Amino acid sequence: MKYMSRHDFQSIIPEGFHEINLGDLITFQRGHDLPKKKRKKGSYPVVASNGIVGFHNEFKVKGPGVIVGRSGNIGEPYYINKNYWPLNTTLYVKEFKSTSPEFVYYFLKSINLGRYNSGSAVPSLNRNYIHPLKIKVPKSITYQNKIASLLSTLDDKIELNRRMNATLEQIAQAIFKQWFIDFEFPDENGQPYKSSGGEMVESEMGEIPRGWRVGKLKDICEINMGQSPPGKTYNENGEGTPFYQGITDFGFRFPTRRIYCTEPKKFAEKNDVLLSVRAPVGSLNISNERCAIGRGLAALRLKENHGSFLYYLLLSTKHRWSIFESGGTVFSSINKSNISEFELVIPPDDLISKFNNLILSKDEQIFYSTVQNNSLSQIRDFLLPKLISGKIRQV
Numbered sequence: 502m503k504y505m506s507r508h509d510f511q512s513i514i515p516e517g518f519h520e521i522n523l524g525d526l527i528t529f530q531r532g533h534d535l536p537k538k539k540r541k542k543g544s545y546p547v548v549a550s551n552g553i554v555g556f557h558n559e560f561k562v563k564g565p566g567v568i569v570g571r572s573g574n575i576g577e578p579y580y581i582n583k584n585y586w587p588l589n590t591t592l593y594v595k596e597f598k599s600t601s602p603e604f605v606y607y608f609l610k611s612i613n614l615g616r617y618n619s620g621s622a623v624p625s626l627n628r629n630y631i632h633p634l635k636i637k638v639p640k641s642i643t644y645q646n647k648i649a650s651l652l653s654t655l656d657d658k659i660e661l662n663r664r665m666n667a668t669l670e671q672i673a674q675a676i677f678k679q680w681f682i683d684f685e686f687p688d689e690n691g692q693p694y695k696s697s698g699g700e701m702v703e704s705e706m707g708e709i710p711r712g713w714r715v716g717k718l719k720d721i722c723e724i725n726m727g728q729s730p731p732g733k734t735y736n737e738n739g740e741g742t743p744f745y746q747g748i749t750d751f752g753f754r755f756p757t758r759r760i761y762c763t764e765p766k767k768f769a770e771k772n773d774v775l776l777s778v779r780a781p782v783g784s785l786n787i788s789n790e791r792c793a794i795g796r797g798l799a800a801l802r803l804k805e806n807h808g809s810f811l812y813y814l815l816l817s818t819k820h821r822w823s824i825f826e827s828g829g830t831v832f833s834s835i836n837k838s839n840i841s842e843f844e845l846v847i848p849p850d851d852l853i854s855k856f857n858n859l860i861l862s863k864d865e866q867i868f869y870s871t872v873q874n875n876s877l878s879q880i881r882d883f884l885l886p887k888l889i890s891g892k893i894r895q896v
Contacts, residue, residue, distance in 0.1 A: 515891030519640050524632030527605055529594035532587035534560050550574040550590040560584035565602045567594045569614055572625040576615030580606040592628050603649035607748045611889040648888045655881040662870040673854045677813040683709050706846055713848050719841035726837050727794035728766040735760050747797025748777045751786045755871055765793030772808035780833035783822030785815055808856040809864050849861035
């Protein structure tokens, strides 16, 4: 019996597909210079190798379009649904040859163009090198569009959830500012405290409402500094406890599982606030499960377990951690003493409880939307290579 070699298997062209050069599908063009000092206020995205970096009052390319990083973040594709200006650190698709921008975007995400960098002292992506690449794509434009439509439906739902989460957090931040920074929390008559003549008293941190006090984080928080387990106990196979080392694991609001460890040293509990203690100092996430934490993080827990209040409190004071930055170098860090002695204005417990109860439903909605986004992302990432390669045919 003759067995099929790996090369033979890879050379199989699925039914309904054909093998062509990448340059037969699209034509890349190098982006255009636009120094920051020459950019003018406008609505057209300026796109670099790491995505949208600003806006300008003129565009170079009509959208929708697809851009990939030429230098810097090499090969990463971006989809832009409006007219835009691609910078010279990018390659943009100048011509879509009987195909759609949406399909091209997902196709490019599936083939990892970053592999094809020039390999020079300053790696870059050369369009003349990648145009001749052999690729397999569906012959039918209709079928290409079906693939793009399915994947974009998932991405649209993810983006909708992301925007909703951002809006909910902005609302919660606005309420926090009104109550605990502007001191316009509801008084006993339901009126804004300070502007309704609520009594203010002097403190070492300025005027504060009567009944409030100046204290330190250690007065209201349990502080648990992370400790990294031996490297040999790490794995990516789901064995042991989820392990978060620092901001590389942070997502929007909640960290993303990436590494596990079988011999954890320090833990964060569900709803603890995770504070980055290494550059950039002060970045925040919330633990959505019991997890292990490394030396790049500290876990903070309000003694009354009002996690929402603590998160927005630390978010509102994030700018104050900048004093610990060492000129922006990677050596910036804070220790337990810095965190414990961090001064703040402390409101009465009953007001903290009222805020937490008011915000709880918004934070729960953010949590469930984030869980849904994680699931949708996993489905998309599973389907993407299989649909593009023809291994899954039903769309």
